[in-house]
Amino acid sequence: MYRYDNYKDSGVEWLGEVPEHWEISSLGKILLPVSEKNHPDLPLLSITRELGVIERDIEDQESNHNFIPDDLSNYKVLKKGQFGMNKMKAWQGSYGVSNFTGIVSPAYYIFNFIKAVNPQFFHWAIRSKVYISFFGSASDGVRIGQWDLSKSRMKSIPFVIPSNDEQTAIAQYLDNKTAKIDRAIELEQQQIELLKERKQIVIQTAVTRGLDPNVSFKDSGVEWLGEVPEHWEVKKLKYVLELSNKKEESRNSNKRYIGMENVESFTGSLNEVILTAEGISNSFFKDEILFGKLRPYLAKSYLAEFDGICSTEFLVYKASKEIYNRFALNIFLSYGFIDTVNSSTYGSKMPRANSEFIANILLAIPPLSEQTAIAHYLDEQTAKIDRAIGIKLAQIDKLKEYKTVLINEVVTGKRRVVLN
Incomplete structure (x- = not known):
């Protein structure tokens, strides 16, 4: 790793030492707030934590949780090359230099550059983990996820500026290097999808x-x-699995509670977090099967290892003497069964499965000895695949960590980019 010849103390704990010839400035000396409105014809933009400024897909209802008014004349213009920020989520890194011209929420901040700073270098630096920390200390609030950024405290956030040539070189280096890392992550993710398939x-x-x-x-x-x-016999589900309708008041129960969020999709596994809840819950007993009826395409099924209570979004089934519960669990996790259940859902935004439809789904039922052999075989085979997936996920985490450290070191001068 290349280092600069000489360093100086930045005077800021989170930045530490920086190259001696780099200028230590502040955002107040670099950015000028601007506000231009009355251009409702321009495309809508969003400012996200993951990608910075993006074009907003108004047709995608899943990604548009915020209300879009009919009159957009009050929305602010964000031009290509300007710096935009969601001031309520700046502490999470929801900001960036825009590659588009459009309009954003009137609650957002828009800035022009008033100092000779390469916008692409600024984008890489300001979105690095080290700078995001500063925005957390400059934000206040009591609502989770909604901390308001103080514009006056933002002005005092320090920012180190290399020479113009170095800024250009750093921006080009990070463009190239992170693209390669992202491609490696993408390849790992593709392999994970193949393993899941x-x-x-x-x-x-x-x-x-x-x-x-x-x-x-x-x-x-x-x-x-x-x-x-x-x-094998072909039988309706209701003849081998009994649906339980037992309810109890959660607040009066000392049993552990399972919510939809506690069950992993397509694995039959329970997350570590087991929450408490209020209101009416379903009761279940050890060895019974929980099947998530809410958005059944997520395949959230779990074979209970203890007595407890769960969300009413689960259907609870007890296995008859004709079916081995672990074999039944694998049926619930099979894509053919899930696709069939999904065809019966009602409700567009939060689709739910029809329990009566599920009761009449036809299953293929082997002899019990064969069911047991199949279940044990699947335990072994899926465990091997899950281990392979775990290795891939660990590799992705390492690549992401390397990318974060690389960006932090380059934009703060801990690692020198060699100029061509």
């Missing part, structure tokens, strides 16, 4: 075709099952 194929095949490829098959007459082993 492989896992789903393994589960789907096992719960509909069994483990013996040489067995005789028959047409089940059910689209999601296809051909099943000839000796």
Whole structure:
């Protein structure tokens, strides 16, 4: 790693030493607040923590939680090359130099540059973790996630400025280097998706075709099952799984509570966090199966390892003597079953599964000994795939950490970019 020849104390604990020839300035000397309105015809922009300024997709309802008024004349103009900021979320890093011209919320801050600073260098530096920390100390508030930035305290936030040539070189270096890191992360994520797809194929095949490829098959007459082993029975879910409707008041219970957020999608696993709750909950007992009826495409199912209570967004099933509960859990996690359930949902924004529809879904039921063998096989196979996914996720975390450290070191002069 290259270092500069000489350093000086910046006088700021979070910045530490900086190259001796770099100027120590402040945002108040670099940025000038501006406010231009009455351009409702311009495209809508958003300012996000992850990407800075982006074009807003007004058709995507999932990503548009904020109300958009019919009259946009009061919205502020944010031009390409200007610095925009969501002042309520500046402490999270919701700001950046814009690559677009459009309009943003009237509550946002817009700035012009009044000092000779390369906008791309400024964007990399100000969005680095070290500078985001300053915005946290300059923000106040009591509402979680909504801390108001003090404009006067923002002006005093320090900012170190290299020479113009160095700014350009640093911006180009980070553009190139982070693009390579992002590509490596993308490749890891693609491999994770392939592993997840492989896992789903393994589960789907096992719960509909069994483990013996040489067995005789028959047409089940059910689209999601296809051909099943000839000796398997095809039965409605309600004949092998009993739906429980037991309720209890959460506040009067000393049992552990499971919310939808506590169950991982497509894994059958429970997160570490088990919360308490108020209101009416569903009761469940050890060895019963929880199936998430809210947004069933998320496949949130869990085989209970203790007695407890859960969100009423779960359907609770007790296995009959004809079905092994771990085999039933894998059916609930199979993509064919999930797709079938999802076809019955009602409600557009928060779709829920129809319990009566689920009760009549046809399942392929092997003999109990075969169910047990299939469940144990899937435990082993999915555990291997989950370990592989875990390794990929750890690699992604390391790449992200490396990217964060690299940016911090370069924009504060701890690492020198060699000029071409």
